[in-house]
Amino acid sequence: MLDDSLDIDQKATANRVRNFLxxxxxxxxxxxxxxxxxxxxxxxxxxxxxxxxxxxxSAHGGVNHIEQSFxxxxxxxxxxxAIYKTIMNCRNGNKQPYQTILAEAYLHNIEDFKIQSILCYxxxxxxxxxxxxxxxxxxxxxxxxxxxxxxxxxxLHIHNKNKIGSEQALGQH
Numbered sequence: 001m002l003d004d005s006l007d008i009d010q011k012a013t014a015n016r017v018r019n020f021l022x023x024x025x026x027x028x029x030x031x032x033x034x035x036x037x038x039x040x041x042x043x044x045x046x047x048x049x050x051x052x053x054x055x056x057x058s059a060h061g062g063v064n065h066i067e068q069s070f071x072x073x074x075x076x077x078x079x080x081x082a083i084y085k086t087i088m089n090c091r092n093g094n095k096q097p098y099q100t101i102l103a104e105a106y107l108h109n110i111e112d113f114k115i116q117s118i119l120c121y122x123x124x125x126x127x128x129x130x131x132x133x134x135x136x137x138x139x140x141x142x143x144x145x146x147x148x149x150x151x152x153x154x155x156l157h158i159h160n161k162n163k164i165g166s167e168q169a170l171g172q173h
Contacts (some may be wrong), residue, residue: 012158014134020156021106021137025083031076036107039084075150082148086140090133098133105130 029036087107092099097119104110104118116126138156145153 007160008135008138009158009160010131010135013138013156014131016158017134017138017141017156020154021083021102021134025080025106028076028079028083032073032080034077034080036084036109039080039107078148079145079150079153082141082144082150082153085148086137086144089140089144090136096132097129098136101126101130101133102137 084107087102088099090098090102100119101115104115105112110118112126112130113123116123119126119129121129141156145151
């Protein structure tokens with residue numbers, strides 16, 4: 001049901017995406033040992049598989065902690081690549097410079113006022129465009145997290161409570 005999924009709370013969704021990109025993405029980059037500019041140079045073929053020791057287990061109760069650590073790193077790498085691809089897949093026209101806004105803010109760590117100046121938008125215009133860019137990221141994230149095998153990661157949309165509440169009330173009668 002695509003119609004139901006279109007009724008999202010734009011401001012709340014934008015805030016969730018902003019936090020995801022500012023904090024979760026940064027944490028995933030740290031786990032993967034990557035910098036944002038590494039993502040543009042390395043393609044998918046460079047995501048490596050975990051390497052185990054010769055025996056396949058360590059001396060710690062038969063659990064291969066090296067394998068667990070590498071699996072965690074690989075998952076973080078895949079998530080970082082999915083985030084990068086999502087950003088780079090956003091629209092980037094004159095009236096919708098969403099890719100530029102997101103790439104400058106979250107891949108190059110440029111402050112909003114500088115991006116606003118680069119794009120020649122007023123503060124209020126820029127705020128609207130950034131909110132739209134963040135919401136577009138949430139929309140496109142659903143595809144790219146599946147492509148990169150991290151579909152277990154959260155949906156970033158927040159749905160309007162009024163519609164959901166009224167649908168639940170109707171279903172109870």
